Amino acid sequence: AQKITQTQPGMFVQExxxxxxxxxxxxxxxxxxxxxxxxPSSGEMIFLIYQGSYDEQNATEGRYSLNFxxxxxxxxxxxxxxxLGDSAMYFCAMRELxxxxxxxxxxxxxxxxxx
Amino acid sequence: EAGVAQSPRYKIIEKRQSVAFWCNPISGHATLxxxxxxxxQGPKLLIQFQNNGVVDDSQLPKDRFSAERLKGxxxxxxxxxxxxxxxxVYLCASSLVLASTDTQYFGPGTxxxxx
Numbered sequence: 001a002q003k004i005t006q007t008q009p010g011m012f013v014q015e016x017x018x019x020x021x022x023x024x025x026x027x028x029x030x031x032x033x034x035x036x037x038x039x040p041s042s043g044e045m046i047f048l049i050y051q052g053s054y055d056e057q058n059a060t061e062g063r064y065s066l067n068f069x070x071x072x073x074x075x076x077x078x079x080x081x082x083x084l085g086d087s088a089m090y091f092c093a094m095r096e097l098x099x100x101x102x103x104x105x106x107x108x109x110x111x112x113x114x115x
Numbered sequence: 116e117a118g119v120a121q122s123p124r125y126k127i128i129e130k131r132q133s134v135a136f137w138c139n140p141i142s143g144h145a146t147l148x149x150x151x152x153x154x155x156q157g158p159k160l161l162i163q164f165q166n167n168g169v170v171d172d173s174q175l176p177k178d179r180f181s182a183e184r185l186k187g188x189x190x191x192x193x194x195x196x197x198x199x200x201x202x203x204v205y206l207c208a209s210s211l212v213l214a215s216t217d218t219q220y221f222g223p224g225t226x227x228x229x230x
Contacts, residue, residue, distance in 0.1 A: 004157075031215050033214075033217075035218065037221075042223070043204050043223065043224040043226060044222070044224060045158070045206060045221035045224075046210070046221075046225045047218055047219075047220060047221075050216075052216055052217055067138055083228075091157055091158075093157075095214075095217070096217075099126060100170070100171060101213050101214060101217075102171065103148075103158075103160070103208075103219055104161065105157030105158055106157055107156065107157055108156075108157055
């Protein structure tokens with residue numbers, strides 16, 4: 001079964017606008033971590049933001065925020081004030097004890113920022 | 116703090132040849148990972164080391180792939196002989212510990228093309 005689902009293969013956003021990338025996950029573990037990574041065309045996987053399953057507050061890192069809805073098992077990434085340099089592939093990922101802390105990735109969402 | 120280093124960045128070989136990739140993790144990181152990323156997909160874990168011991172290599176095609184981390188720091192991944200379907204980006208990552216809360220940091224990757 002798919003552990004991480006990203007239903008949006010590609011999205012376009014206007015520069016300076018906000019964009020939300022969807023991510024739902026599947027786990028029966030109580031303790032798990034959710035991560036978002038950015039992968040530009042250069043290929044490097046860049047860590048953006050982390051949310052722990054016990055964290056009550058939504059994580060924020062600069063222009064990135066994570067909309068964590070535990071009961072719905074969703075962890076959407078919000079990028080505010082989009083910039084041209086935000087054009088990249090974005091991956092949602094999860095680590096859980098039941099999977100020996102291996103990082104499970106979704107299929108990714110391609111974001112293209114238009115000027 | 117220096118990030119995860121990988122070399123080479125690009126490699127083109129013919130099928131049935133052998134190739135090796137090198138990774139140097141972030142200083143002090145006990146856990147090291149090798150991923151294979153086929154174009155358009157999320158990374159797939161090949162092997163995971165904790166210090167110099169293998170934690171998980173269930174997804175490593177052991178008839179042609181091998182990896183080692185002899186002194187618990189640097190690691191090499193080898194493919195011998197290469198097949199066309201091995202064309203991919205090979206990503207190395209490291210993390211401080213093995214836990215759901217711990218972030219994996221990735222290197223720039225090695226883009227392998229098998230002709």
